[in-house]
Each structure stands twice: as structure tokens, then as C-alpha cells.
Amino acid sequence: MLDVSDVTVRFGGVTPLANVTLHFEQRICGLVGPNGAGKTTLLNVLSGFVSPAAGAVRCDGTDLLRMAPDRRARWGLRRTFQSEQIVGDLTVAENVAVAREHTASMDRLSVSIAEALELVGLAERATDRAALLTTVQRRLLEIARAIVGTPRLVLLDEPGAGLSDVETTQLVQIIQDIETRTEALVILIDHDMDLVRATCSSVSVLDFGKVIAHGPTDQVLADSAVRRAYLGAEDVE
Amino acid sequence: MSRAQQLCLAAAATLVAAFALPALANAFWLSTAISAVIFVLPVAGCGLLYGRLGILALFQIGVLGVGSWVALRLSFATSLPFPFVVVGAGAAAAAVGVIVSLPALRLSKLHFALLTLMAAGAAEVFFTVKGFPNGGPGFFGLRSALVAPRQMPRPHIASSEAGYFRYALAAVFAMGLLLWAHVRGRPGRAWALIRQGTPCAQSVGVSVARYTLWAVALSCFITGVGGALFVAQVGTTSASSFAPADSVTVFAVALLGGAYSIPGFVIGGCAAQVIPALLATWGINGNVALVVFGLGLLASLLTAPRGAAGGLHDLARLLRRLQTRVARPPEREPIADA
Numbered sequence: 001m002l003d004v005s006d007v008t009v010r011f012g013g014v015t016p017l018a019n020v021t022l023h024f025e026q027r028i029c030g031l032v033g034p035n036g037a038g039k040t041t042l043l044n045v046l047s048g049f050v051s052p053a054a055g056a057v058r059c060d061g062t063d064l065l066r067m068a069p070d071r072r073a074r075w076g077l078r079r080t081f082q083s084e085q086i087v088g089d090l091t092v093a094e095n096v097a098v099a100r101e102h103t104a105s106m107d108r109l110s111v112s113i114a115e116a117l118e119l120v121g122l123a124e125r126a127t128d129r130a131a132l133l134t135t136v137q138r139r140l141l142e143i144a145r146a147i148v149g150t151p152r153l154v155l156l157d158e159p160g161a162g163l164s165d166v167e168t169t170q171l172v173q174i175i176q177d178i179e180t181r182t183e184a185l186v187i188l189i190d191h192d193m194d195l196v197r198a199t200c201s202s203v204s205v206l207d208f209g210k211v212i213a214h215g216p217t218d219q220v221l222a223d224s225a226v227r228r229a230y231l232g233a234e235d236v237e
Numbered sequence: 238m239s240r241a242q243q244l245c246l247a248a249a250a251t252l253v254a255a256f257a258l259p260a261l262a263n264a265f266w267l268s269t270a271i272s273a274v275i276f277v278l279p280v281a282g283c284g285l286l287y288g289r290l291g292i293l294a295l296f297q298i299g300v301l302g303v304g305s306w307v308a309l310r311l312s313f314a315t316s317l318p319f320p321f322v323v324v325g326a327g328a329a330a331a332a333v334g335v336i337v338s339l340p341a342l343r344l345s346k347l348h349f350a351l352l353t354l355m356a357a358g359a360a361e362v363f364f365t366v367k368g369f370p371n372g373g374p375g376f377f378g379l380r381s382a383l384v385a386p387r388q389m390p391r392p393h394i395a396s397s398e399a400g401y402f403r404y405a406l407a408a409v410f411a412m413g414l415l416l417w418a419h420v421r422g423r424p425g426r427a428w429a430l431i432r433q434g435t436p437c438a439q440s441v442g443v444s445v446a447r448y449t450l451w452a453v454a455l456s457c458f459i460t461g462v463g464g465a466l467f468v469a470q471v472g473t474t475s476a477s478s479f480a481p482a483d484s485v486t487v488f489a490v491a492l493l494g495g496a497y498s499i500p501g502f503v504i505g506g507c508a509a510q511v512i513p514a515l516l517a518t519w520g521i522n523g524n525v526a527l528v529v530f531g532l533g534l535l536a537s538l539l540t541a542p543r544g545a546a547g548g549l550h551d552l553a554r555l556l557r558r559l560q561t562r563v564a565r566p567p568e569r570e571p572i573a574d575a
Contacts, residue, residue: 049436073442085437087429099428102442158296 304464
């Protein structure tokens with residue numbers, strides 16, 4: 001379980017997150033909101049790339065804010081990025097191996113490199129240079145890198161951006177497989193509501209750095225305040 | 238080409254050079270060849286940091302001097318065998334490199350470059366003031382100016398020029414293997430992620446500080462070994478051999494040869510010594526070499542960003558593709574029956 005308590009982030013005069021309090025209990029949780037709502041900032045707080053001015057973040061009883069980003073990764077916090085961060089010079093397998101080398105414990109629940117690649121459908125490309133992959137494949141490779149070993153908390157930052165319907169269907173299956181193959185809590189940020197609806201049991205909605213809704217996915221996505229935040233006040237009756 | 242094939246090719250090329258060059262070259266060119274082989278090491282040290290981590294370090298010549306200083310000191314003060322002196326010089330250079338780099342880790346890459354250049358300047362000041370050990374007593378090991386300085390002894394098996402060329406070649410090959418093992422292994426993968434971006438590396442648990450220092454230590458170790466080999470070649474040395482500005486030349490030839498691969502370091506290191514020697518044989522001032530390096534660097538950056546080694550690699554791939562096409566002509570469409 002992940003508890004975010006009263007987290008506030010300030011960049012000079014801008015406050016992208018103001019007293020955000022969220023509890024992520026389900027295995028796959030969505031985090032949605034219009035552009036500039038503070039979703040990625042919250043992910044950066046969780047992964048340690050942004051230090052909050054105030055607040056606390058605890059996951060399974062561990063205080064994440066006390067750890068440096070690389071220590072959080074070794075603890076089991078993994079993430080993907082909005083603009084994928086795959087190393088083109090390394091092979092597909094090496095891109096995953098590097099995560100396993102630095103974070104994995106060798107317990108029986110650990111996901112091997114081959115399993116991670118198989119899960120995202122890249123097993124046959126294992127020895128190819130990552131630079132030869134398509135954009136979609138690179139996104140999937142980043143997911144494989146996030147789930148190899150023993151992840152505890154996986155943060156997926158807009159993995160569905162730019163994907164076709166077929167590719168999104170494949171992504172839904174992959175995210176659901178993460179739930180069965182690992183014990184990680186998955187937090188998914190995406191603008192594709194079909195993807196969020198198909199994968200997430202609960203959803204939290206941010207708008208202008210504040211939580212405006214939190215709860216079961218269907219209930220939250222039907223909320224008038226959420227629709228107003230996404231579509232604008234005039235478009236919602 | 239598989240890793241085993243790459244290793245076999247490198248070993249074969251080293252063996253051919255070890256026996257062909259001493260047989261073919263005169264004393265001048267053999268001496269130049271020794272210098273060229275040794276100069277591969279500082280170029281490799283510089284190229285490792287730039288090519289793998291994107292860090293511009295401008296202290297390679299200073300580190301080379303540290304290697305020379307420590308090698309002289311160990312050689313005169315102890316009865317250690319030559320290989321231990323060389324490794325000791327490398328280890329001392331690595332320690333100095335790490336100490337210099339530690340405060341710079343949180344700085345930008347530009348500041349790191351400036352700091353390392355300043356460190357090279359500080360090393361030159363030290364060498365100028367304190368000199369290089371020449372067999373005298375005390376910590377600095379200096380003899381009176383009235384007494385002839387002692388020459389650093391070479392290993393017995395490498396007392397001749399040809400023997401020392403082979404010895405230096407073997408040492409450089411060993412350093413190449415060390416570098417190759419790192420680049421192909423766990424540290425190399427971590428460095429690739431650091432080069433991609435600090436968040437990228439940290440997000441998979443890579444400790445950026447530890448792996449950056451590891452790269453600096455390896456780079457300086459290799460360069461320090463080069464310093465020991467250099468001073469054993471010339472016997473004794475002085476501060477004028479380690480001008481900080483020469484570190485910029487090292488960086489330039491690393492880019493010229495190719496900072497992303499070991500063959501690039503070899504090309505760069507050899508070019509740095511062979512081009513001035515060629516100019517000297519043609520009666521042209523050796524400083525013209527700097528102009529040649531500058532023009533070469535400009536051409537390399539504009540046409541082959543991966544340097545000469547990258548260009549040769551692309552050419553080899555093109556030739557292989559052409560060869561495959563010639564060996565397998567396109568299928569003709571079947572002639573339709575009338």
C-alpha cells in the first residue's frame with residue numbers, strides 16, 4: 001500500500017502539487033488529470049527526482065522520501081518515462097539486464113530477463129540493438145526493464161501515448177500480466193481513458209495540483225467534476 | 238563479428254605488429270612506434286570518460302605525469318619488479334584522479350572539464366617545483382644538480398628498443414582487455430545508462446556517483462600505466478613533458494580516432510605521435526601537427542562524428558553488404574511462356 005500524505009511541491013512561485021493526500025491500495029491504480037495537473041510531478045516525487053517542500057510518502061511502511069532515487073530503485077521502485085529512456089547502443093536484453101543487475105534479489109518470485117522480455121513480446125529481439133526497435137517497442141522494452149527482478153512499486157508514465165488501438169489492447173494485456181507475474185503495486189498515468197478503465201481498479205484525479213476525485217474507476221470517471229476538469233465547464237451539463 | 242572473433246582479431250593484429258614493426262622500422266620509427274603505443278593509453282583514458290559517460294576530462298597529461306612520477310619513485314626507492322611498479326603507478330594515478338573528481342561530481346560537465354584542466358595545471362606546477370625523482374634521497378628522491386640523474390631501469394626482457402616495443406605493446410593490449418571487459422560488462426552497461434541521463438540510470442538502481450568514480454579511476458589507472466611506460470622508455474623526464482594544454486590535444490585525437498571504441502583510441506593515440514614524426518621527417522615544424530589535428534577534428538566532427546574508427550566500421554559494413562549482393566545476384570523474373 002502506498003500512502004502519500006500532504007505532499008506539496010513548489011518550484012519558485014509555482015505550486016504544482018498542493019497538500020496532495022492519496023492512498024493507493026489496489027494492485028493497479030490510475031492517476032489521471034489534464035495536462036499540467038501535476039501527475040508527472042507526483043511520479044517524480046515518488047521516484048525521488050523532485051523533493052517535496054512538505055509531506056510524507058510511505059510504501060508498505062517504508063519512508064520513501066528518506067532514500068535517494070537509486071536506493072528507491074534498489075528497494076523496488078521502478079518507473080518508465082514519458083519520453084522513453086532506452087539506451088540504443090545496448091542490446092534489448094542488456095537494457096533489461098542492467099536493471100536486474102542493480103536491483104534484483106534472487107528470490108523465487110523474481111522475474112528473469114527472458115520472462116520480462118517474453119511478457120512484453122520482445123523475446124525474439126533480445127540480441128538486437130535497442131536502436132533498431134520502433135518507438136512502440138522501445139516503450140514496451142522500458143516496461144520490461146521496470147518489471148524485471150522483484151519490483152514493489154511500478155510507475156508507468158503515459159505508456160499508451162501514441163499507441164494504436166491494437167497496440168493499446170496489447171498494452172492492457174501486458175499491464176494485467178504485471179499484476180499476475182509480480183507482487184508490485186502499479187500506478188498508471190495515461191490520458192487514454194479506455195486503457196485506464198480496462199486496467200485500473202481505482203483512479204485518482206489531479207487538477208491544478210489538487211486531488212479532485214479518488215475511488216473506483218467507473219465511479220470516478222463518471223464524476224461531473226472529473227469530466228469538467230478534462231472537458232471544460234461549458235461542455236458538461 | 239562475435240566477441241571471440243573481435244578478441245582473436247585484436248590479438249592477431251598485436252602479434253603481427255610486435256614482430257613486423259621491429260623488423261621493418263629503423264631506430265627513429267621504432268622509437269616513434271613505442272611512443273605511439275604508449276600514447277594510446279591516455280587517449281583511451283580520455284575517450285573512456287567522453288565516449289561512455291559524456292564527461293570531458295582535461296587532466297590526462299597531468300595524470301600521465303603522476304604515473305611517471307610514482308613509477309620513478311617506486312623504481313628508485315624499492316626493488317619491486319617492473320610490472321609492480323607499473324601497476325603501482327596506475328593505482329596512484331587512479332587515486333589522484335578520484336580525489337580530484339570527487340568534488341566535481343555534483344558540478345556540470347563544463348565545470349568538470351575546467352576543474353580537471355586546472356588540476357593538470359596544478360600537477361605541472363608540482364612537477365616544476367619538486368621535479369621528478371632521479372635516484373636521490375628523501376620523499377622527493379632528488380639528487381644534487383651536480384650529480385648525473387639516474388635513469389629508470391627497464392625490465393631485463395625489454396632492455397632493447399625492439400624488446401621494449403613488444404613489452405609496451407603487451408602492456409597496452411592488457412589495458413585494452415581490462416577496458417574491454419569493463420565496457421562489455423556490468424560497469425559498461427551502467428555507464429551507458431548514465432550517459433543516457435542521470436534519471437534513467439537512477440531509475441534502475443545505478444549509483445551514478447559510484448560508477449562515475451569507477452570510470453574516472455579506470456581512466457586514470459590506464460593513463461598512469463601509460464606514464465610509467467613512458468618514463469621507462471625515456472629513462473628520466475621533466476615538467477615540460479606534461480604541459481596541461483597537451484590534455485586538449487589528447488581529447489582532440491580521441492575524437493579524431495573515435496571516442497566510442499577501442500580501435501578509435503588506437504588510431505587517435507598513434508596519430509598523435511606518428512603525424513608529428515612524419516612532419517619532422519619532412520622538415521616541417523612539429524607544431525604544425527596541432528593544425529593538422531584541428532583540421533582533422535573539424536572534418537571528423539562534420540563528416541564522421543564517431544571518428545575515424547566509426548568511419549572505418551561503416552566502410553567495412555558497406556563492403557560486406559556489397560559483397561553479399563555480388564555473391565547473391567537478384568533473382569530474375571521467370572520468362573512467361575509464349
